[in-house]
Amino acid sequence: MMGSMMGRVTRPRAAAGVALLLLTVAAIGFPVVFSSPVITNYAIYALIFIAVVTAWNMFSGFSGYISLGQAVFFGSGAYAVGIAARDWHINGVGVFALLPLAAAVGALIAVPFGLVALRVRRHTFIVITIAVFFIFQLMAYNLSSFTGGTIGMSAPFLPWSPATFNDRFYYITLACAAGTVVMAVLIRRSRFGLQLRAIRDDEDRARGLGVRTMRVKMAAFVLSAAVTGLVGGVWFLYLTQVLPNSGYDPLFDLSLVLMAFLGGLGTISGPVIGALIVEPGQLYLTIKYTNGYLSEILLGALFLLIVLFVPRGLVPTAGEWIKRARTRGRPVVPPASQRAAAPSGLRSEKI
Numbered sequence: 239m240m241g242s243m244m245g246r247v248t249r250p251r252a253a254a255g256v257a258l259l260l261l262t263v264a265a266i267g268f269p270v271v272f273s274s275p276v277i278t279n280y281a282i283y284a285l286i287f288i289a290v291v292t293a294w295n296m297f298s299g300f301s302g303y304i305s306l307g308q309a310v311f312f313g314s315g316a317y318a319v320g321i322a323a324r325d326w327h328i329n330g331v332g333v334f335a336l337l338p339l340a341a342a343v344g345a346l347i348a349v350p351f352g353l354v355a356l357r358v359r360r361h362t363f364i365v366i367t368i369a370v371f372f373i374f375q376l377m378a379y380n381l382s383s384f385t386g387g388t389i390g391m392s393a394p395f396l397p398w399s400p401a402t403f404n405d406r407f408y409y410i411t412l413a414c415a416a417g418t419v420v421m422a423v424l425i426r427r428s429r430f431g432l433q434l435r436a437i438r439d440d441e442d443r444a445r446g447l448g449v450r451t452m453r454v455k456m457a458a459f460v461l462s463a464a465v466t467g468l469v470g471g472v473w474f475l476y477l478t479q480v481l482p483n484s485g486y487d488p489l490f491d492l493s494l495v496l497m498a499f500l501g502g503l504g505t506i507s508g509p510v511i512g513a514l515i516v517e518p519g520q521l522y523l524t525i526k527y528t529n530g531y532l533s534e535i536l537l538g539a540l541f542l543l544i545v546l547f548v549p550r551g552l553v554p555t556a557g558e559w560i561k562r563a564r565t566r567g568r569p570v571v572p573p574a575s576q577r578a579a580a581p582s583g584l585r586s587e588k589i
Contacts (some may be wrong), residue, residue: 265412269405278404280518285411286473287513289418291497292506293465296422297458299504300431302438303359306491307351307367310374311463313485314347315340315470317378320391320480329394337471344467345460352459356452359441371486378482390481393474407476414469421465422506425458434458438504489534493520496541502551511552516540 269278290312298305319336322328328336355366378385385391398406425431433454436444445451474480497516502508516537523533548555 265416269408275404278408280521282404282407282411282476283521284514284517285408285415286469286476287493287497287517288415288510289411289469290466291494291509291513292415292418292422293462293469294494295498295504295509296425296465297434297455297462299498299509300426300434300438301455301458303356303363303455304495305355305367306364306495307355307371308462308466308494309486309488309490310351310371311344311347311466312470312473312490313374313378313480313482313487315344315467316474316480316485317385317391318343318467319471319474320393321384323394324391330397333394333396333475337468340471341464341468344470345464347467348460348463349456351463352456356455356459371488371491375482375486378486385482388482390479390484391474393478393480396475407472410472411469411476414472418465418469419506419510421461425461426506430454430457435504489537492541493517493537496537496544499541499544499549499551502553502555505551505553508551508553 268281272278272281290308294305294308297303318340319333322336322339323333351370355363355370358366379387381387382389396403425434433444433449436447436449437451437454441451470485474485477484493516497512498509499512500508500515501510501512520533520537523536527533544551
């Protein structure tokens with residue numbers, strides 16, 4: 239019986255390992271199979287959003303504090319790379335050495351931001367993050383001597399062949415996305431992740447149990463901001479330009495929330511699946527209907543459908559459906575007569 243139980247445990251792990259291996263091979267070989275710059279452009283943007291929404295989920299999904307100010311770190315990371323490259327006269331591939339600076343800028347901004355915003359909860363926290371976002375957007379518009387104002391900033395020229403430009407950025411963004419997902423997995427399995435989920439479930443009770451809630455929230459907020467700032471720097475180098483309305487885009491934060499809720503808030507795979515669905519679709523609609531707001535209207539309609547029909551997200555809902563299908567016609571917990579008939583040794587092992 240123990241052997242069968244171990245077989246049931248190891249089979250899902252083996253299947254997960256095989257699936258992960260196949261996914262890795264497919265991700266690495268994607269630009270080789272799909273060499274069109276149009277398709278790799280879709281993939282690069284999807285990977286950028288996988289990294290950012292996973293970083294957002296490490297704080298908002300795990301702690302329950304829904305932030306609508308993640309674009310502050312994303313845009314600031316982009317501007318940090320542009321301003322440093324301009325003032326320090328850095329050109330060529332040397333600009334990639336500025337990406338740690340983008341992460342540091344995101345983390346530094348998150349400290350005073352978090353000290354103010356994390357003292358409140360729920361709707362008040364959301365309002366503060368929106369207010370801080372608009373402050374940074376207005377600063378980008380008005381500090382023209384520093385940020386370029388409405389003209390924006392251009393990235394240094396990268397001496398890469400147009401034939402390989404997208405492929406190189408594909409692997410850079412793939413590394414960012416994979417590294418962020420691994421970080422999220424490690425955090426979720428750690429004591430730190432357990433403390434974040436305790437805050438999400440009941441912050442007052444978590445504090446009563448000895449969790450230093452402010453310190454834990456701040457650490458997650460700063461870590462999320464650092465990753466987002468770094469990815470913002472990569473996005474800037476790929477797009478080659480940043481403007482106030484693109485670096486600090488209100489639809490950016492709404493897209494992150496939609497991706498996380500669509501896949502499953504607080505899960506690991508949910509935000510990834512949400513990004514793979516929403517971002518390519520949004521990009522396609524934006525390119526196809528350049529003079530309208532169809533993509534924004536459909537995003538709003540999709541969010542409404544999610545809230546109404548799958549409020550927990552696709553991944554948790556699908557897991558419930560699979561569990562229900564497996565246990566159909568059988569009780570989830572064995573009847574008391576069967577438990578009483580089982581040998582005492584086996585009952586103690588199960589407990």
